[in-house]
Amino acid sequence: MIEFLLEETCVGCDICADICPQDVFDTQASGPPVIARQEDCHSCRQCNLHCPVSAIHVSLLREPTPDLDRDAIVASGRISAYAEWLGWRKGKAPPGDKAHSLRLRELRGERAPDPGDRVRRQLYEVRDSNYL
Amino acid sequence: MTTKRGLKDRIADGEVDLQLSTDVLVIGGSLSGLWAAISAVQAGARVIVAEKGYAGTAGPIAAGSVGSYFIRPDDPSHRDVMVNARMPLAFGLADSRWGEIILDQAYKNMLAMAQWGYKWPTTADGRQRPGGITPNVLIFLRRKAEALGVRFLDHCPVLELLLSDGYAAGAVGVNRKNGDGWSVRAGAVIVATGGTAFLSGAAGTGGLTGDGYLLGAEAGAEFSGMEFTSQFHIVPSRGALSKGAYRGSWSTLTDNNGKTITLGRQTVKAILETGAAWDTFDRESDPELQKLIFSSNYVSTQFFDDAGIDPFKEKYQVDFICEGSIRATGGLDIDERLSTRVPGLYASGDVTSREKLNGAGPPGGGPAAAWAQGAGYLAGQSAAAFARRLGSSASDRKVEGAGAAGLRPLRTRRDDIVVKDVVGAVQEHMLALDKNYWRDGASLKASLVRYGHLWTELRDGLAGADDADPRAEARSVLRAREAAALLAAARWMNSSALERPETRGLHRRSDFPNLDPNQTHHLISGGVDQIWVKRRAVDPNALIKEAAAA
Ligand SMILES: Cc1cc2nc3c(=O)[nH]c(=O)nc-3n(C[C@H](O)[C@H](O)[C@H](O)COP(=O)(O)OP(=O)(O)OC[C@H]3O[C@@H](n4cnc5c(N)ncnc54)[C@H](O)[C@@H]3O)c2cc1C
Ligand code: SF4
Ligand code: SF4
Numbered sequence: 152m153i154e155f156l157l158e159e160t161c162v163g164c165d166i167c168a169d170i171c172p173q174d175v176f177d178t179q180a181s182g183p184p185v186i187a188r189q190e191d192c193h194s195c196r197q198c199n200l201h202c203p204v205s206a207i208h209v210s211l212l213r214e215p216t217p218d219l220d221r222d223a224i225v226a227s228g229r230i231s232a233y234a235e236w237l238g239w240r241k242g243k244a245p246p247g248d249k250a251h252s253l254r255l256r257e258l259r260g261e262r263a264p265d266p267g268d269r270v271r272r273q274l275y276e277v278r279d280s281n282y283l
Numbered sequence: 284m285t286t287k288r289g290l291k292d293r294i295a296d297g298e299v300d301l302q303l304s305t306d307v308l309v310i311g312g313s314l315s316g317l318w319a320a321i322s323a324v325q326a327g328a329r330v331i332v333a334e335k336g337y338a339g340t341a342g343p344i345a346a347g348s349v350g351s352y353f354i355r356p357d358d359p360s361h362r363d364v365m366v367n368a369r370m371p372l373a374f375g376l377a378d379s380r381w382g383e384i385i386l387d388q389a390y391k392n393m394l395a396m397a398q399w400g401y402k403w404p405t406t407a408d409g410r411q412r413p414g415g416i417t418p419n420v421l422i423f424l425r426r427k428a429e430a431l432g433v434r435f436l437d438h439c440p441v442l443e444l445l446l447s448d449g450y451a452a453g454a455v456g457v458n459r460k461n462g463d464g465w466s467v468r469a470g471a472v473i474v475a476t477g478g479t480a481f482l483s484g485a486a487g488t489g490g491l492t493g494d495g496y497l498l499g500a501e502a503g504a505e506f507s508g509m510e511f512t513s514q515f516h517i518v519p520s521r522g523a524l525s526k527g528a529y530r531g532s533w534s535t536l537t538d539n540n541g542k543t544i545t546l547g548r549q550t551v552k553a554i555l556e557t558g559a560a561w562d563t564f565d566r567e568s569d570p571e572l573q574k575l576i577f578s579s580n581y582v583s584t585q586f587f588d589d590a591g592i593d594p595f596k597e598k599y600q601v602d603f604i605c606e607g608s609i610r611a612t613g614g615l616d617i618d619e620r621l622s623t624r625v626p627g628l629y630a631s632g633d634v635t636s637r638e639k640l641n642g643a644g645p646p647g648g649g650p651a652a653a654w655a656q657g658a659g660y661l662a663g664q665s666a667a668a669f670a671r672r673l674g675s676s677a678s679d680r681k682v683e684g685a686g687a688a689g690l691r692p693l694r695t696r697r698d699d700i701v702v703k704d705v706v707g708a709v710q711e712h713m714l715a716l717d718k719n720y721w722r723d724g725a726s727l728k729a730s731l732v733r734y735g736h737l738w739t740e741l742r743d744g745l746a747g748a749d750d751a752d753p754r755a756e757a758r759s760v761l762r763a764r765e766a767a768a769l770l771a772a773a774r775w776m777n778s779s780a781l782e783r784p785e786t787r788g789l790h791r792r793s794d795f796p797n798l799d800p801n802q803t804h805h806l807i808s809g810g811v812d813q814i815w816v817k818r819r820a821v822d823p824n825a826l827i828k829e830a831a832a833a
Contacts, residue, residue, distance in 0.1 A: 172336025193489030247402025
């Protein structure tokens with residue numbers, strides 16, 4: 152759920168309003184867009200990714216959070232954590248993928264599936280062939 | 284200032300503000316629609332994509348990330364296992380020839396992306412591992428399609444198809460940003476509008492209202508396997524993203540009494556019978572690895588930051604949320620060219636029946652995304668070839684709008700038919716674990732009676748409201764049409780579910796909890812005002828390989 156848009160940080164580029172698939176924002180003649188239909192937000196975090204100055208916070212909660220501490224979310228870096236995780240910079244996507252799940256598998260290993268689970272076991276046994 | 288007539292009337296009379304023509308029109312611009320557009324433009328067609336949201340940010344993949352099967356055709360054992368290992372989950376309704384066709388095409392698509400400069404994840408020893416379909420992939424494909432000359436109509440939901448003598452000939456819609464109506468005349472149309480989660484709140488599914496089913500059925504297309512649409516998935520209670528991969532060998536699920544349970548039917552049983560299910564990450568005690576688990580899955584674990592929960596220290600409640608026909612199996616019935624039975628009307632991705640690939644089982648977890656890519660590509664080729672055969676006179680054909688329910692009421696519009704109530708009535712059944720995860724004959728019948736009455740009312744009197752603000756009017760017109768699509772989807776699904784008194788794959792009947800070998804057939808459905816369901820025997824030429832026993 153989109154939680155807030157930091158009006159003082161926003162540079163008024165209107166990109167969030169352009170790309171929001173749920174048409175949550177209304178643009179204004181000047182100044183930041185307005186969160187006009189918060190109830191239509193489907194938590195995709197795309198406005199958060201596309202904002203060049205990380206001025207939008209989207210939570211992974213289905214309902215808005217009352218009394219949210221905006222300063223703490225900005226100060227802790229949480230406002231841009233997902234974008235960084237995906238490798239976005241200044242509202243731009245990288246042409247690639249950061250391979251988080253591969254790293255986890257390399258470092259922690261993977262538990263072999265239950266031997267009785269024929270389907271998972273077969274898929275597990277060939278998974279190395281998925282590499283080029 | 285001239286006052287325009289109401290948007291609905293302008294649409295009804297074909298007097299829309301923007302009129303375009305093209306060879307191939309793609310409806311829906313997520314993974315499957317983007318691949319369909321790229322393939323059609325590469326085949327030499329002029330292509331327009333009309334997307335309800337924004338192509339590249341709309342749809343469930345943009346909200347999370349999904350894993351696609353990636354199968355090397357040059358490695359026979361790999362291919363054999365990937366195609367055949369899931370066959371037992373298909374319960375006799377898949378055709379492994381399709382597995383090979385679709386998965387080979389998906390492989391080519393992902394390889395092409397690498398050639399176009401997309402950097403798939405690379406292992407420590409430098410090998411590439413394609414298959415992770417992230418939001419980055421969607422944006423990349425959108426930019427690629429633009430570079431190839433595809434034209435995008437963003438924020439332009441399709442409201443109805445245009446037909447010419449029974450041929451699909453384009454579509455009409457609204458622009459949510461300015462309230463204008465638009466139309467596109469096309470030689471061929473591809474529907475790639477995804478499935479529907481009945482607005483359950485699952486992340487990324489807010490635009491998925493089953494519109495493509497209604498567009499197709501109004502034109503005369505049929506469905507297959509609409510009973511295999513009861514997909515529910517684990518989600519933290521209060522959480523939005525119903526992606527399960529953040530859990531793993533480090534987590535333990537329990538019922539409300541603390542008894543350990545497995546993911547799936549036992550979880551649903553715990554919720555229904557003990558009142559709740561809980562999860563915790565108690566099987567990894569190494570703090571470094573805990574950190575790694577958390578950070579590797581931040582696409583999902585952001586939830587714990589937002590909710591203020593430490594899943595390694597405390598348990599948190601989980602729900603099973605409706606994903607409906609998303610990453611399920613049922614949908615528009617298509618042939619090997621991804622054509623519906625309406626000439627010129629193609630379909631791909633979640634909106635189609637994927638029984639050919641996965642039978643009664645869920646294609647999620649790899650095959651669904653592979654299908655979206657592979658089928659999208661093949662649909663693009665077929666549609667481009669069809670449009671080429673029709674030639675450039677296609678856009679001069681006399682056309683008629685095929686849209687009815689929620690758009691063109693039979694009688695005068697009634698203010699007392701409220702969109703929210705229609706959607707609520709649909710959700711009351713479709714989101715409920717005890718009605719739609721576990722179905723039963725009595726509640727299916729009751730829902731169909733209720734939905735039948737509701738349909739008649741809606742057909743008579745539901746339409747968007749006029750509004751001085753053109754954007755508000757466009758929203759109202761769209762919402763009315765979406766409500767009709769949701770109700771129609773529920774009717775095809777529940778009618779099919781009633782005709783399958785057994786439990787098979789994604790279709791579960793509490794009154795018939797076992798698989799009945801005599802029901803190894805497909806259920807075909809269709810009709811709009813009068814819904815029908817009939818049996819179709821499994822294709823005698825289908826290759827139904829049972830994976831070799833252990
Ligand atoms: C949480 C989650 C996890 C998943 N994980 C996996 C996985 O690990 N592996 C896997 O294989 N699959 C997975 N899936 C399934 C996968 O996401 C889908 O199979 C895939 O998104 C289908 O792509 P699509 O392009 O057919 O449809 P969608 O991605 O659903 O896109 C449909 C598009 O059509 C647009 N649209 C709808 N109506 C209209 C209209 N009237 N006019 C214009 N446009 C319209 C929508 O806005 C949307 O952009 C998962 C799904 C979910 C929800
Ligand atoms: S999270 Fe997605 S739906 Fe919500 S406001 Fe941002 S872009 Fe729009
Ligand atoms: S994308 Fe960011 S900077 Fe641009 S208008 Fe939206 S909030 Fe402001």
